[in-house]
Amino acid sequence: MRLRSTALATVAALAFLAPACTLSGGTHPDGDVPPTGPGQRGRVLAVKIDNVGPARPQTGLGAADVVYAEQVEAGLSRLMAVYATRVPPVVGPVRSARETDLELLRQFGSPTLAYSGAQSKLHPLIESAPLRALSPGKAPADAYYRGTTRPAPHNLFLRPAALKSAPSAGSLADTGFRFGPRPAGGTPKTRATVRFPAARFTFDWVEYEGRWRVSMDGRRARTTDSGEVAPATVVIQYVTVRQSRFHDRSGNNSPFSETVGSGRAQVLRDGRAYDARWDRPAPDDGTGFTTPDGEPLPFAKGQVWVVFAKA
Secondary structure (H helix, E strand, O other): OHHHHHHHHHHHHHHHHOOOOOOOOOOOOOOOOOOOOOOOOOOOEEEEEOOOHHHOOEEOHHHOOEEEEEEOHHHOEEEEEEEOOOOOOOEEOEOOOOHHHHHHHHHHOOOEEEOOOOOHHHHHHHHHOOOEEEOOOOOOOOOEEEOOOOOOOOOEEEOHHHHOOOOOHHHHOOOOOOEOOOOOOOEEOOEEEEEEOOEEEEEEEEOOOOEEEEEEOOEEOEEOOOEEOOOOEEEEEEEOEEEEEEEOOOOOEEEEEOOOEEEEEEEEEOOEEEEEEEEEOOOOOOOEEEOOOOOEOOEOOOOEEEEEEEO
């Protein structure tokens, strides 16, 4: 099933990309990267990032190729930054992993996951997952450090170079993401908001910058090292969000966002909104995005944000 679905996806992608568009293994404007074939995916570095008020502004978020926003306990949000094209000197604050992360990351082949820890019942799932899990207890001694300007637990930072994860630009090639010129259609849209029970993301289109400015919980999202967070493409992916068998220390259930399957999505790029369908047949498959008539829907070249909204 995996080989068949990957082969079909590769054929479809090549038909779509030739000759006008090249599959970009990275999302930063440093030149396109040739597509990789089945079994040739490189590694990415994925970092779980804190996203409550005391954790902001974050560090290293602007360098990520993809940023995922997911719901966690008590309706709050947490981010996962995925690095393939370039890795910043410092990333953080780093927080704990969730069950959702393990399923989401399987589409990246053999990624490295940097996280602060996890509840004890989740440890067996992390250890059996096809990834390189590096929490402070398993990483080199100089990989993590505690900052002095914020209270714990919002002060744990990562030096990615210490992990020696060697992300490669081709690592995103089989994930289903496609990059290319703006497709026909869509409707003009300059603002979109996604609400979690206790968190909110707003994206405002800035024409002269060609980017979407991000606000989180009503405040403009900025980083300590690269200024405002401004992705080129925003994907609002509607998924099933259900209770899991895990809880936090306060007894709040850890929600699980189902990223395998199919459903509707909205892709925001170039000041327009495109109705889309997402499809990920199996955990090892990438997530494809298509127009209502089944054509691949390319993203604008630049950072991509994917927000998992409740279907």
